[in-house]
Amino acid sequence: MSILEGTRVLDFGRYIAGPFCGMLLADLGADVIRVEKVDGSEDRYTTPVTPDGQGSLFMALNRNKRGFTLSPRKPGGQDVLRRLVATADVVIANLPPATVASMGLDYESLTRVKPDIVLTTSTAYGSGGPYANRVGFDGVAQAMSGNMHMTGHPDEPMKNYFPYVDYTTGTLNAFATLAALMHRASTGEGQHVEGCLLASALTVANGSLIEEAVLRKDRVASGNRGQTAAPSDAFPTRDGWVLVSVVGNPLFERWARLMGEERWLTDPRYATDETRGDHAVEISERMSAWTRGRTTAEVVAELEAARIPCGEVLKPAETLANEQVVEQGFFVPTDYPGLSTPAPVARMPVDFSKADTPVRTRAPTLGEHTREVMLELGYGDGEIEGLREGRVI
Numbered sequence: 001m002s003i004l005e006g007t008r009v010l011d012f013g014r015y016i017a018g019p020f021c022g023m024l025l026a027d028l029g030a031d032v033i034r035v036e037k038v039d040g041s042e043d044r045y046t047t048p049v050t051p052d053g054q055g056s057l058f059m060a061l062n063r064n065k066r067g068f069t070l071s072p073r074k075p076g077g078q079d080v081l082r083r084l085v086a087t088a089d090v091v092i093a094n095l096p097p098a099t100v101a102s103m104g105l106d107y108e109s110l111t112r113v114k115p116d117i118v119l120t121t122s123t124a125y126g127s128g129g130p131y132a133n134r135v136g137f138d139g140v141a142q143a144m145s146g147n148m149h150m151t152g153h154p155d156e157p158m159k160n161y162f163p164y165v166d167y168t169t170g171t172l173n174a175f176a177t178l179a180a181l182m183h184r185a186s187t188g189e190g191q192h193v194e195g196c197l198l199a200s201a202l203t204v205a206n207g208s209l210i211e212e213a214v215l216r217k218d219r220v221a222s223g224n225r226g227q228t229a230a231p232s233d234a235f236p237t238r239d240g241w242v243l244v245s246v247v248g249n250p251l252f253e254r255w256a257r258l259m260g261e262e263r264w265l266t267d268p269r270y271a272t273d274e275t276r277g278d279h280a281v282e283i284s285e286r287m288s289a290w291t292r293g294r295t296t297a298e299v300v301a302e303l304e305a306a307r308i309p310c311g312e313v314l315k316p317a318e319t320l321a322n323e324q325v326v327e328q329g330f331f332v333p334t335d336y337p338g339l340s341t342p343a344p345v346a347r348m349p350v351d352f353s354k355a356d357t358p359v360r361t362r363a364p365t366l367g368e369h370t371r372e373v374m375l376e377l378g379y380g381d382g383e384i385e386g387l388r389e390g391r392v393i
Contacts, residue, residue: 010088025090033068034364059336061363069366087376097127228277235284332347
Protein backbone atom coordinates (compact mmCIF):
# COMPACT_ATOMS: atom_id res chain seq x y z
CA MET A 1 0.00 0.00 0.00
CA SER A 2 1.14 3.56 -0.73
CA ILE A 3 0.48 6.09 2.03
CA LEU A 4 -0.38 9.03 -0.27
CA GLU A 5 -2.13 7.07 -3.01
CA GLY A 6 -4.83 9.27 -4.54
CA THR A 7 -3.02 12.51 -3.68
CA ARG A 8 -1.93 14.69 -6.60
CA VAL A 9 1.00 17.10 -6.27
CA LEU A 10 2.06 19.71 -8.83
CA ASP A 11 5.80 20.24 -8.44
CA PHE A 12 6.91 23.61 -9.82
CA GLY A 13 10.08 23.39 -7.75
CA ARG A 14 13.59 23.81 -9.08
CA TYR A 15 17.06 22.84 -7.92
CA ILE A 16 16.76 21.01 -4.57
CA ALA A 17 14.39 22.19 -1.84
CA GLY A 18 11.20 22.01 -3.91
CA PRO A 19 12.01 18.89 -5.97
CA PHE A 20 13.24 17.00 -2.88
CA CYS A 21 9.99 17.81 -1.09
CA GLY A 22 8.09 16.53 -4.13
CA MET A 23 10.27 13.44 -4.35
CA LEU A 24 9.54 12.47 -0.75
CA LEU A 25 5.81 12.83 -1.38
CA ALA A 26 6.18 10.79 -4.58
CA ASP A 27 8.03 8.08 -2.67
CA LEU A 28 5.04 7.94 -0.32
CA GLY A 29 2.79 7.24 -3.28
CA ALA A 30 1.51 10.64 -4.39
CA ASP A 31 1.00 11.30 -8.10
CA VAL A 32 3.63 14.03 -8.44
CA ILE A 33 3.73 15.92 -11.73
CA ARG A 34 7.00 17.78 -12.21
CA VAL A 35 6.17 20.92 -14.21
CA GLU A 36 9.04 22.45 -16.19
CA LYS A 37 9.55 25.17 -18.74
CA VAL A 38 9.18 24.04 -22.34
CA ASP A 39 12.98 24.04 -22.73
CA GLY A 40 13.46 22.39 -19.33
CA SER A 41 14.16 23.73 -15.86
CA GLU A 42 17.66 24.84 -14.92
CA ASP A 43 18.16 21.93 -12.55
CA ARG A 44 17.55 19.40 -15.34
CA TYR A 45 21.00 20.23 -16.69
CA THR A 46 22.96 20.60 -13.43
CA THR A 47 26.01 18.28 -13.35
CA PRO A 48 25.39 16.70 -16.78
CA VAL A 49 26.08 12.97 -17.12
CA THR A 50 24.59 12.13 -20.53
CA PRO A 51 25.71 13.19 -24.03
CA ASP A 52 22.71 15.53 -24.33
CA GLY A 53 23.41 17.21 -20.97
CA GLN A 54 20.89 15.58 -18.62
CA GLY A 55 21.98 16.19 -15.05
CA SER A 56 22.65 13.84 -12.16
CA LEU A 57 20.86 16.14 -9.71
CA PHE A 58 17.64 15.89 -11.73
CA MET A 59 17.91 12.11 -11.86
CA ALA A 60 18.36 11.96 -8.11
CA LEU A 61 15.48 14.25 -7.15
CA ASN A 62 12.76 13.45 -9.66
CA ARG A 63 12.29 9.71 -9.54
CA ASN A 64 8.69 8.51 -9.13
CA LYS A 65 7.36 11.67 -10.84
CA ARG A 66 5.68 12.34 -14.17
CA GLY A 67 7.16 14.99 -16.45
CA PHE A 68 5.07 17.87 -17.82
CA THR A 69 5.99 21.10 -19.59
CA LEU A 70 4.02 24.34 -19.40
CA SER A 71 4.44 28.08 -20.03
CA PRO A 72 1.64 29.55 -17.86
CA ARG A 73 2.19 33.11 -19.11
CA LYS A 74 1.53 32.27 -22.77
CA PRO A 75 -1.99 32.45 -24.28
CA GLY A 76 -3.81 29.31 -23.25
CA GLY A 77 -1.30 28.57 -20.51
CA GLN A 78 -3.51 29.81 -17.69
CA ASP A 79 -6.35 27.55 -18.82
CA VAL A 80 -4.03 24.55 -18.67
CA LEU A 81 -2.80 25.66 -15.27
CA ARG A 82 -6.34 26.09 -13.90
CA ARG A 83 -7.34 22.64 -15.09
CA LEU A 84 -4.22 21.17 -13.49
CA VAL A 85 -4.80 22.97 -10.19
CA ALA A 86 -8.43 21.84 -10.11
CA THR A 87 -7.22 18.23 -9.96
CA ALA A 88 -4.48 18.82 -7.38
CA ASP A 89 -4.19 18.57 -3.63
CA VAL A 90 -0.77 20.23 -3.29
CA VAL A 91 1.25 22.76 -5.28
CA ILE A 92 4.99 23.07 -4.63
CA ALA A 93 6.61 26.28 -5.85
CA ASN A 94 10.04 27.30 -4.59
CA LEU A 95 10.26 30.28 -6.93
CA PRO A 96 10.72 34.02 -6.22
CA PRO A 97 7.46 35.56 -4.89
CA ALA A 98 7.09 37.83 -7.94
CA THR A 99 7.48 34.84 -10.26
CA VAL A 100 4.96 32.82 -8.27
CA ALA A 101 2.41 35.63 -8.58
CA SER A 102 3.03 36.23 -12.29
CA MET A 103 2.49 32.53 -13.00
CA GLY A 104 -0.77 32.42 -11.06
CA LEU A 105 0.70 30.16 -8.39
CA ASP A 106 0.19 32.49 -5.42
CA TYR A 107 -2.16 31.21 -2.74
CA GLU A 108 -4.97 33.65 -3.53
CA SER A 109 -5.01 32.69 -7.22
CA LEU A 110 -4.85 28.97 -6.44
CA THR A 111 -7.73 29.07 -3.95
CA ARG A 112 -9.96 30.69 -6.54
CA VAL A 113 -9.59 27.45 -8.50
CA LYS A 114 -9.28 24.94 -5.63
CA PRO A 115 -10.37 26.40 -2.24
CA ASP A 116 -8.79 23.59 -0.19
CA ILE A 117 -5.43 23.55 -1.99
CA VAL A 118 -2.19 23.24 0.00
CA LEU A 119 0.56 25.53 -1.32
CA THR A 120 4.11 24.74 -0.25
CA THR A 121 6.78 27.35 -1.00
CA SER A 122 10.33 28.18 0.04
CA THR A 123 12.16 31.45 0.42
CA ALA A 124 15.79 32.21 1.10
CA TYR A 125 15.29 34.47 4.13
CA GLY A 126 11.57 34.44 4.98
CA SER A 127 8.67 36.39 3.51
CA GLY A 128 9.20 39.46 5.71
CA GLY A 129 12.07 41.53 7.06
CA PRO A 130 14.73 43.58 5.27
CA TYR A 131 16.01 40.58 3.26
CA ALA A 132 12.61 39.40 2.02
CA ASN A 133 13.30 40.24 -1.63
CA ARG A 134 16.91 39.09 -1.73
CA VAL A 135 17.82 35.96 -3.67
CA GLY A 136 19.81 33.24 -2.00
CA PHE A 137 20.99 29.66 -2.26
CA ASP A 138 22.06 26.97 0.20
CA GLY A 139 25.58 28.38 0.59
CA VAL A 140 24.30 31.82 1.56
CA ALA A 141 22.27 30.32 4.40
CA GLN A 142 25.32 28.32 5.50
CA ALA A 143 27.33 31.53 5.57
CA MET A 144 24.78 33.53 7.55
CA SER A 145 24.02 30.80 10.09
CA GLY A 146 27.58 30.62 11.42
CA ASN A 147 28.30 27.29 9.74
CA MET A 148 30.97 28.58 7.37
CA HIS A 149 32.76 30.37 10.20
CA MET A 150 32.86 27.13 12.20
CA THR A 151 33.75 24.84 9.28
CA GLY A 152 37.24 24.62 7.84
CA HIS A 153 40.06 26.60 9.42
CA PRO A 154 40.37 29.92 11.32
CA ASP A 155 41.80 31.75 8.30
CA GLU A 156 39.46 30.19 5.71
CA PRO A 157 35.69 29.96 6.15
CA MET A 158 34.36 26.89 4.33
CA LYS A 159 30.92 25.67 3.36
CA ASN A 160 29.83 22.06 3.36
CA TYR A 161 30.32 20.44 -0.04
CA PHE A 162 26.90 18.79 0.10
CA PRO A 163 23.98 21.28 0.27
CA TYR A 164 22.51 20.26 3.61
CA VAL A 165 20.38 23.42 3.95
CA ASP A 166 18.46 22.69 0.75
CA TYR A 167 17.83 19.10 1.76
CA THR A 168 16.82 20.10 5.29
CA THR A 169 14.37 22.65 3.89
CA GLY A 170 12.94 20.12 1.46
CA THR A 171 12.49 17.59 4.25
CA LEU A 172 10.80 20.13 6.52
CA ASN A 173 8.56 21.22 3.65
CA ALA A 174 7.47 17.62 3.09
CA PHE A 175 6.77 17.29 6.82
CA ALA A 176 4.78 20.54 6.78
CA THR A 177 2.86 19.48 3.68
CA LEU A 178 1.82 16.23 5.33
CA ALA A 179 0.74 18.18 8.41
CA ALA A 180 -1.30 20.53 6.21
CA LEU A 181 -2.97 17.55 4.52
CA MET A 182 -3.85 16.13 7.94
CA HIS A 183 -5.28 19.50 8.93
CA ARG A 184 -7.32 19.58 5.74
CA ALA A 185 -8.63 16.07 6.38
CA SER A 186 -10.02 17.15 9.75
CA THR A 187 -11.19 20.69 8.89
CA GLY A 188 -11.63 20.85 5.13
CA GLU A 189 -9.24 23.80 4.98
CA GLY A 190 -6.18 24.12 2.80
CA GLN A 191 -3.35 26.48 3.66
CA HIS A 192 -0.03 27.97 2.59
CA VAL A 193 3.07 26.50 4.26
CA GLU A 194 6.44 28.15 3.73
CA GLY A 195 9.94 26.86 4.33
CA CYS A 196 12.99 29.09 4.59
CA LEU A 197 16.63 28.31 3.88
CA LEU A 198 17.95 30.61 6.60
CA ALA A 199 15.49 29.24 9.17
CA SER A 200 16.57 25.69 8.33
CA ALA A 201 20.25 26.58 8.70
CA LEU A 202 19.64 28.36 12.00
CA THR A 203 17.75 25.33 13.30
CA VAL A 204 20.71 23.05 12.59
CA ALA A 205 23.06 25.60 14.21
CA ASN A 206 20.83 26.32 17.19
CA GLY A 207 22.79 24.52 19.91
CA SER A 208 25.98 26.39 19.05
CA LEU A 209 24.10 29.68 18.79
CA ILE A 210 22.57 29.17 22.25
CA GLU A 211 26.05 28.52 23.65
CA GLU A 212 27.32 31.74 22.06
CA ALA A 213 24.38 33.78 23.35
CA VAL A 214 24.83 32.50 26.90
CA LEU A 215 28.60 32.04 27.30
CA ARG A 216 30.10 34.29 24.59
CA LYS A 217 32.68 31.64 23.65
CA ASP A 218 33.46 33.30 20.30
CA ARG A 219 34.58 29.98 18.86
CA VAL A 220 36.53 29.69 15.61
CA ALA A 221 36.91 26.79 13.21
CA SER A 222 39.23 23.92 14.13
CA GLY A 223 39.14 21.74 11.06
CA ASN A 224 37.77 18.27 11.80
CA ARG A 225 38.62 18.52 15.49
CA GLY A 226 35.60 18.88 17.76
CA GLN A 227 35.58 21.54 20.46
CA THR A 228 33.05 20.19 22.96
CA ALA A 229 34.39 16.62 23.37
CA ALA A 230 37.52 14.60 22.53
CA PRO A 231 38.83 12.67 20.79
CA SER A 232 36.45 13.82 18.08
CA ASP A 233 38.45 14.27 14.90
CA ALA A 234 39.64 12.74 11.63
CA PHE A 235 42.82 10.70 12.13
CA PRO A 236 45.39 9.50 9.57
CA THR A 237 46.07 5.78 9.25
CA ARG A 238 48.73 3.93 7.28
CA ASP A 239 46.48 3.86 4.23
CA GLY A 240 43.73 6.44 4.74
CA TRP A 241 41.71 8.34 7.32
CA VAL A 242 39.20 7.50 10.04
CA LEU A 243 36.63 9.70 11.75
CA VAL A 244 36.24 9.04 15.48
CA SER A 245 33.60 10.51 17.81
CA VAL A 246 34.06 10.05 21.55
CA VAL A 247 31.33 11.89 23.45
CA GLY A 248 30.47 11.27 27.10
CA ASN A 249 32.41 9.73 29.97
CA PRO A 250 31.59 6.05 29.24
CA LEU A 251 33.03 6.31 25.73
CA PHE A 252 36.05 8.25 26.96
CA GLU A 253 36.75 5.55 29.55
CA ARG A 254 36.67 2.92 26.81
CA TRP A 255 39.04 5.02 24.71
CA ALA A 256 41.52 5.52 27.57
CA ARG A 257 41.58 1.78 28.25
CA LEU A 258 42.08 1.07 24.54
CA MET A 259 45.10 3.38 24.71
CA GLY A 260 46.23 1.44 27.79
CA GLU A 261 46.65 4.69 29.76
CA GLU A 262 44.65 5.22 32.95
CA ARG A 263 46.14 8.71 33.35
CA TRP A 264 43.45 10.10 31.07
CA LEU A 265 40.88 9.07 33.67
CA THR A 266 42.60 10.58 36.70
CA ASP A 267 43.74 13.95 35.34
CA PRO A 268 41.08 16.64 36.06
CA ARG A 269 41.82 18.28 32.68
CA TYR A 270 40.03 15.37 31.05
CA ALA A 271 37.19 14.88 33.53
CA THR A 272 34.30 16.10 31.34
CA ASP A 273 33.42 16.58 27.71
CA GLU A 274 33.83 20.34 28.17
CA THR A 275 37.33 20.11 29.63
CA ARG A 276 38.32 17.46 27.13
CA GLY A 277 37.14 19.80 24.39
CA ASP A 278 39.38 22.50 25.87
CA HIS A 279 42.34 20.11 25.64
CA ALA A 280 41.32 18.46 22.38
CA VAL A 281 44.63 19.15 20.62
CA GLU A 282 46.69 16.93 22.92
CA ILE A 283 44.03 14.20 22.96
CA SER A 284 43.91 14.22 19.16
CA GLU A 285 47.70 14.05 19.04
CA ARG A 286 47.64 10.93 21.22
CA MET A 287 44.95 9.32 19.09
CA SER A 288 46.79 10.23 15.89
CA ALA A 289 49.94 8.53 17.12
CA TRP A 290 47.87 5.38 17.71
CA THR A 291 46.13 5.41 14.31
CA ARG A 292 49.25 6.21 12.25
CA GLY A 293 50.74 2.80 13.02
CA ARG A 294 47.67 0.89 11.86
CA THR A 295 45.76 0.40 8.64
CA THR A 296 42.27 1.82 8.34
CA ALA A 297 40.78 -1.67 8.62
CA GLU A 298 42.79 -2.36 11.78
CA VAL A 299 41.77 0.96 13.36
CA VAL A 300 38.09 0.40 12.61
CA ALA A 301 38.23 -3.20 13.90
CA GLU A 302 39.87 -2.24 17.21
CA LEU A 303 37.60 0.75 17.79
CA GLU A 304 34.53 -1.33 16.97
CA ALA A 305 35.69 -4.03 19.41
CA ALA A 306 35.89 -1.29 22.05
CA ARG A 307 32.43 -0.02 20.94
CA ILE A 308 33.74 3.43 20.01
CA PRO A 309 31.93 5.17 17.12
CA CYS A 310 34.12 5.47 14.05
CA GLY A 311 34.00 5.33 10.27
CA GLU A 312 36.48 5.19 7.45
CA VAL A 313 36.69 8.34 5.32
CA LEU A 314 35.56 7.12 1.91
CA LYS A 315 35.97 8.56 -1.56
CA PRO A 316 32.70 8.65 -3.56
CA ALA A 317 33.74 5.55 -5.54
CA GLU A 318 34.43 3.74 -2.28
CA THR A 319 31.07 4.83 -0.87
CA LEU A 320 29.27 3.25 -3.83
CA ALA A 321 31.11 -0.04 -3.27
CA ASN A 322 30.95 -0.08 0.54
CA GLU A 323 29.66 -3.42 1.84
CA GLN A 324 27.07 -1.88 4.17
CA VAL A 325 25.77 0.44 1.46
CA VAL A 326 25.48 -2.45 -1.00
CA GLU A 327 23.99 -4.94 1.46
CA GLN A 328 21.30 -2.52 2.61
CA GLY A 329 20.37 -1.58 -0.93
CA PHE A 330 20.58 2.14 -0.24
CA PHE A 331 21.00 2.73 -3.99
CA VAL A 332 18.72 1.39 -6.71
CA PRO A 333 20.38 0.92 -10.13
CA THR A 334 18.13 2.95 -12.43
CA ASP A 335 18.39 3.24 -16.21
CA TYR A 336 17.98 6.61 -17.89
CA PRO A 337 18.05 7.41 -21.63
CA GLY A 338 21.60 8.25 -22.68
CA LEU A 339 23.33 6.75 -19.65
CA SER A 340 26.01 4.18 -20.38
CA THR A 341 25.37 2.50 -17.02
CA PRO A 342 22.43 2.59 -14.57
CA ALA A 343 22.43 5.51 -12.15
CA PRO A 344 22.67 4.64 -8.44
CA VAL A 345 19.50 6.43 -7.29
CA ALA A 346 19.16 6.63 -3.52
CA ARG A 347 15.99 4.95 -2.28
CA MET A 348 13.65 6.45 0.31
CA PRO A 349 15.96 6.90 3.33
CA VAL A 350 13.24 5.77 5.76
CA ASP A 351 11.75 2.28 6.03
CA PHE A 352 8.10 1.59 6.86
CA SER A 353 6.85 -1.71 8.26
CA LYS A 354 3.38 -1.28 6.75
CA ALA A 355 3.98 0.61 3.52
CA ASP A 356 6.06 0.30 0.37
CA THR A 357 8.20 3.20 -0.87
CA PRO A 358 10.09 1.79 -3.87
CA VAL A 359 11.81 3.61 -6.70
CA ARG A 360 8.95 2.87 -9.11
CA THR A 361 10.08 4.96 -12.07
CA ARG A 362 13.16 6.89 -13.16
CA ALA A 363 13.12 10.68 -13.44
CA PRO A 364 11.11 11.73 -16.50
CA THR A 365 12.62 13.00 -19.69
CA LEU A 366 11.57 16.51 -20.70
CA GLY A 367 7.79 16.57 -21.19
CA GLU A 368 7.62 12.79 -21.18
CA HIS A 369 4.09 12.65 -19.78
CA THR A 370 2.70 15.95 -21.11
CA ARG A 371 0.29 14.37 -23.59
CA GLU A 372 -0.82 11.77 -21.03
CA VAL A 373 -1.65 14.44 -18.45
CA MET A 374 -3.30 16.72 -21.00
CA LEU A 375 -5.63 13.89 -22.04
CA GLU A 376 -6.49 13.36 -18.36
CA LEU A 377 -7.39 17.06 -18.17
CA GLY A 378 -9.86 16.67 -21.03
CA TYR A 379 -7.87 18.15 -23.92
CA GLY A 380 -8.24 16.58 -27.35
CA ASP A 381 -5.38 15.67 -29.66
CA GLY A 382 -5.98 18.74 -31.84
CA GLU A 383 -5.91 21.10 -28.87
CA ILE A 384 -2.77 19.45 -27.54
CA GLU A 385 -1.02 19.83 -30.87
CA GLY A 386 -2.03 23.49 -31.12
CA LEU A 387 -0.74 24.24 -27.65
CA ARG A 388 2.47 22.40 -28.47
CA GLU A 389 2.98 24.41 -31.66
CA GLY A 390 2.47 27.61 -29.64
CA ARG A 391 5.08 26.36 -27.12
CA VAL A 392 2.53 26.57 -24.32
CA ILE A 393 3.38 22.94 -23.57
